[in-house]
Amino acid sequence: AQKVTQAQTEISVVEKEDVTLDCVYETRDTTYYLFWYKQPPSGELVFLIRRNSFDEQNEISGRYSWNFQKSTSSFNFTITASQVVDSAVYFCALSEASTGGGADGLTFGKGTHLIIQP
Amino acid sequence: DTGVSQNPRHKITKRGQNVTFRCDPISEHNRLYWYRQTLGQGPEFLTYFQNEAQLEKSRLLSDRFSAERPKGSFSTLEIQRTEQGDSAMYLCASSVTSGGPASYEQFFGPGTRLTVL
Numbered sequence: 001a002q003k004v005t006q007a008q009t010e011i012s013v014v015e016k017e018d019v020t021l022d023c024v025y026e027t028r029d030t031t032y033y034l035f036w037y038k039q040p041p042s043g044e045l046v047f048l049i050r051r052n053s054f055d056e057q058n059e060i061s062g063r064y065s066w067n068f069q070k071s072t073s074s075f076n077f078t079i080t081a082s083q084v085v086d087s088a089v090y091f092c093a094l095s096e097a098s099t100g101g102g103a104d105g106l107t108f109g110k111g112t113h114l115i116i117q118p
Numbered sequence: 119d120t121g122v123s124q125n126p127r128h129k130i131t132k133r134g135q136n137v138t139f140r141c142d143p144i145s146e147h148n149r150l151y152w153y154r155q156t157l158g159q160g161p162e163f164l165t166y167f168q169n170e171a172q173l174e175k176s177r178l179l180s181d182r183f184s185a186e187r188p189k190g191s192f193s194t195l196e197i198q199r200t201e202q203g204d205s206a207m208y209l210c211a212s213s214v215t216s217g218g219p220a221s222y223e224q225f226f227g228p229g230t231r232l233t234v235l
Contacts, residue, residue, distance in 0.1 A: 004160075033222040045161070045209065045226040052222075091160050095222055104174060105151055105163030106224060 002027045004094050006109035013082055014117050021077045021112045023092030031097040034075045040088040087116045120144060122227035124210050130233045131200055138196045139230045143212030150193050151224060152185055153209040161209055200234045207231050
């Protein structure tokens with residue numbers, strides 16, 4: 001069975017600080033996909049990144065970066081120079097490959113509520 | 119806007135009543151997913167369709183829940199004899215099975231918030 005653990009329920013930092021959100025996953029599949037989604041106060045889930053199990057290269061997109069380590073089953077997300085607009089709930093999710101080439105349902109963690117104080 | 123749309127956005131009902139929600143996916147997306155999210159929790163997978171075929175159902179989907187996607191476009195989720203425990207946000211997502219990595223990207227709608235009194 002799949003499982004995603006986000007141990008940090010809530011993180012509060014002051015604007016311009018760097019912050020890392022942790023994600024640990026469990027799966028028995030060798031082919032799987034990891035995701036991060038952002039859920040702002042408006043409620044709509046916003047896709048941030050997808051990473052497949054064969055690609056351990058870290059990725060940077062502007063102030064966002066992701067560190068994928070298969071050895072520790074972790075997929076951590078760092079925001080550099082945080083801004084108030086980054087305040088949201090962030091979810092890590094896992095999907096195993098399905099027959100037919102697409103995704104099965106996502107397994108989400110419980111989310112980390114990130115508060116950026118001005 | 120060509121994103122995923124859901125209607126209604128809010129629904130208040132009395133216990134025991136039936137409710138139906140609608141989801142319109144992104145037009146070229148052949149996969150459609152339903153999730154439920156309760157306060158303070160991550161979304162939980164309920165079921166998904168590829169075109170009109172329902173390919174997987176979660177154990178969370180009790181007999182009171184039924185989902186359809188009759189023409190492979192929009193989908194409906196019906197809850198019969200609602201219970202207070204059904205109160206949640208019901209989310210719809212869609213994706214396309216192109217065979218490449220993009221097949222795994224699910225795009226979510228704004229959700230339907232259900233309150234059962």
